[in-house]
Amino acid sequence: MTAEIIGTYAVAICLLVGAGFAMVGAIGLLKFNDSMTRLHAPTKVGTVGIGALLLASMIHSFTVGDGSLHELLIMSFLFVTAPISANFMAKVNIHRRACDTPPEPPRDDTWSTLNVPEADREMASPTVQPPKA
Amino acid sequence: MSFATQLMDIALIVTFVVIALAQAMSMIRLVMGPSTGDRILALDTMVVNAIGLIVLLGIAQGVRIYFEVSLIIAMLGFVSTVAYARFVLRGDIIE
Numbered sequence: 081m082t083a084e085i086i087g088t089y090a091v092a093i094c095l096l097v098g099a100g101f102a103m104v105g106a107i108g109l110l111k112f113n114d115s116m117t118r119l120h121a122p123t124k125v126g127t128v129g130i131g132a133l134l135l136a137s138m139i140h141s142f143t144v145g146d147g148s149l150h151e152l153l154i155m156s157f158l159f160v161t162a163p164i165s166a167n168f169m170a171k172v173n174i175h176r177r178a179c180d181t182p183p184e185p186p187r188d189d190t191w192s193t194l195n196v197p198e199a200d201r202e203m204a205s206p207t208v209q210p211p212k213a
Numbered sequence: 214m215s216f217a218t219q220l221m222d223i224a225l226i227v228t229f230v231v232i233a234l235a236q237a238m239s240m241i242r243l244v245m246g247p248s249t250g251d252r253i254l255a256l257d258t259m260v261v262n263a264i265g266l267i268v269l270l271g272i273a274q275g276v277r278i279y280f281e282v283s284l285i286i287a288m289l290g291f292v293s294t295v296a297y298a299r300f301v302l303r304g305d306i307i308e
Contacts, residue, residue, distance in 0.1 A: 088217035091272070092224035099224075099231040102265060106235035109242050109258055115250050122239070122258040130261055133228070133268045137280075140272050150280045154264070154287055161291040165257055168298035173250040175302055 087143030091136045098132035101125060116179040119169055126162040131155050225273055232269065236262045253297045260290030 101124055108121025134151040141147045173179045190197040236259060243255035264283045271279030296306050 085217045088221050092217070092221045095221075095224040095228045095269075095272075098265065099228040102232050102235045102262060105258065106238040106262075109255065110238045115248055118242075118251060119254055122254060122261070125235070125258060125265075126261045130265050130268070133265050137268050137272050141277070144275060148277065148280075150277075151268075154268075154280070154284050157284070157287050157291075158261070158264075161287075165291055165294040165298070168295055168302075169250050169254050169257070172253060172298045172301045173248070176248055176250060 084143050087139050091140045091143065094132045094136035094139065098129045098136065101129035101132065105129060114179065115173045116170065119166060119173065123162055123166050126158055130158055225269065229266070229269055229273075232262055232265050236266070249301050253294060253301070256297070257290065257294045260286065260294070264290070 105122040105125035108124075109118055112118045112121060134155045138147065138149060138151045174181070189195055239255045239258040239262065243252055243259065246252045246255055264287055267279050267283045267286065271277070271283075300306050
């Protein structure tokens, strides 16, 4: 009997956690002002929110009758596929230029090459000549 | 036992309302989303919230059969998200 009561409380807590994360994800989806930041919020709904709801479903099936662990399939599927779909949507955002792209890197011929910069030509030993590029 | 059951009923109703509200909010983002990526993201969020609603229905009715429905919708949602994104990225889904 006490296991049933504890299970019912656990179901209620898991449901409320899932509802809270779903609400946070929806608010973030609605109120953020950049495509990439908007992408950040609803991924929490897919993992923690739905994960908590499925956990509640599992605990409920264990408290009511003989339990079932089928919901682990949905949970693992969502956990595996959420980063992939988020990566695809980020690629769409980059493709559509809907986000801030980093500035072009400065052009430099001397860093990490064998070319000696102009200012250091005198310091370089005369045996090591800079290659003629 | 009675208080715990009451608490679970209240939590169930609250969760139904909150997830339906989240579904409506992502629908707003689907309508007004400025770029294509936002619309794909809103559709993906709506699929995830639909899975949550179906799981809640299964808890509320005590029926085990909704599990298969939500599993199929999860697979379909992932494939459709990837198909949308791939169509935007490549102009073609299956090359």
